[in-house]
Amino acid sequence: MNDTVQLTFDGDVATLTIDRPDRLNALNEATLEGMADALDEARGEARVLVVTGAGEKAFAAGADISRMAEMSVEEAHAYCEQGHAVMNAVESFPAPVIAALNGYAFGGGCELALACDLRIASERAVIGQTEIDLGIVPGWGGTQRLVRLVGDETARRLVFFGERVDAQDALELDLVSEVVAHDELDEYVAGMAADLAEKPQFAMAAAKEAINEAHEMGQREGLDFERRLWSSLFGTPDQREGMDAFLNDRDPEFE
Ligand code: COA
Numbered sequence: 298m299n300d301t302v303q304l305t306f307d308g309d310v311a312t313l314t315i316d317r318p319d320r321l322n323a324l325n326e327a328t329l330e331g332m333a334d335a336l337d338e339a340r341g342e343a344r345v346l347v348v349t350g351a352g353e354k355a356f357a358a359g360a361d362i363s364r365m366a367e368m369s370v371e372e373a374h375a376y377c378e379q380g381h382a383v384m385n386a387v388e389s390f391p392a393p394v395i396a397a398l399n400g401y402a403f404g405g406g407c408e409l410a411l412a413c414d415l416r417i418a419s420e421r422a423v424i425g426q427t428e429i430d431l432g433i434v435p436g437w438g439g440t441q442r443l444v445r446l447v448g449d450e451t452a453r454r455l456v457f458f459g460e461r462v463d464a465q466d467a468l469e470l471d472l473v474s475e476v477v478a479h480d481e482l483d484e485y486v487a488g489m490a491a492d493l494a495e496k497p498q499f500a501m502a503a504a505k506e507a508i509n510e511a512h513e514m515g516q517r518e519g520l521d522f523e524r525r526l527w528s529s530l531f532g533t534p535d536q537r538e539g540m541d542a543f544l545n546d547r548d549p550e551f552e
Contacts, residue, residue: 302331303351304338309494310487311343318352324405325361329379336386344494344501346390347486348413349397350406356396356422359404362431380405380437387412388442388509391502393493397486398422398473403461408435411442414505416472417486418464419479424472429459445512447471497535497551 298304303314313335315322324332339346350356360380368376387394387409396402396413402424410416410424418424426435426443434440435456444452447470454460455470464476477485493501503526510522530536535551542549 298334298338299327299331301325301328302335304335306343307487308491309344310347310490311339311345312347312349313339314349314351315357316351318350318355320361321355321358321401322350322352322406323358323361324380324409325364326376326379328361329383332383333386336383336390340390344392344496344498345490346392346394347397347490348387348394348409349399349483349486353400355400355406356398356402357406357409358401359406359427360437365431365433377436380408384408384412384438384442389506391505392498393501393505395486395490395493397482398424398464399479399482403427404431404435404439405437408437408439408442410473411446412438415474415489417482417489418467418473418476419482420464420476421479422464422467422473422476423461424464424467425459425461426456427459427461429456495551497539497549499533499535500530500539503530 301315301317303316305312313332315324315328317323317328365373365376393415394413396410396416398410398416398418400419400421402410402422404427407424407426426439428435440456443455451470462470462472464473467473468476507523507526511519514522538551539549
């Protein structure tokens with residue numbers, strides 16, 4: 298990891314903070330590398346991962362424009378691959394990932410939020426796939442994940458106009474699932490993360506994987522996958538504990 302990314306733990310909850318506030322947490326190669334290292338470190342340790350940005354203004358104001366401005370096609374290709382690898386690692390992280398959108402989330406910052414499982418916005422958040430006005434298009438998964446989250450026409454509108462939407466509009470477009478007061482964002486997300494961290498870890502990873510596969514497989518194939526996954530959970534300590542707790546009228550205590 299490097300000094301542009303921080304990874305902290307509070308019990309089973311890890312928080313990855315993009316820490317380049319003087320550049321509004323723009324994501325250059327070093328930051329992407331730091332994120333990849335942080336995700337590796339948190340994998341297997343964290344039962345929930347929160348992703349957020351340092352400072353008062355930004356979650357992440359996107360890919361680093363001053364860096365991109367001087368890139369050759371080959372360098373752009375490598376930067377795109379690096380961004381994709383990080384977003385894919387967030388998406389496939391084997392525990393829920395919550396984006397705490399504390400401010401601007403543009404371009405690659407929006408794409409990072411899209412790769413997370415849940416998006417909670419501060420009322421100060423402003424979100425958008427703004428690449429069109431830089432003469433490019435979303436390149437870290439935005440053309441694909443945005444369509445799935447908000448639907449085809451809304452995605453086209455956001456990408457074609459490069460619109461910057463405030464938190465309330467983002468909520469109406471289903472781009473985020475909740476909006477909270479700016480000062481309450483951290484506490485709210487911490488509460489959510491603590492609740493999720495108490496759920497059975499193995500079943501949670503299975504639930505996430507199955508839902509991710511709904512975007513990758515046809516329905517018949519997805520239902521086959523679900524059947525195999527579902528029965529594979531039987532005999533696990535969590536399944537035994539969850540059902541025994543219900544039958545004995547007590548709260549479950551998962552591993
Ligand atoms: N890449 C590189 N540097 C960035 C950046 C980015 N994506 N976004 C902001 N910065 C830098 C600014 O150049 C500025 O640097 P400086 O202090 O050396 O001038 C610094 O961060 C602060 O940004 P500034 O624009 O002065 O802040 P602001 O509050 O006036 O505006 C934004 C904030 C987010 C509205 C504005 O910075 C912006 O539109 N950024 C680009 C967003 C974008 O299109 N992202 C998609 C990239 S794919």
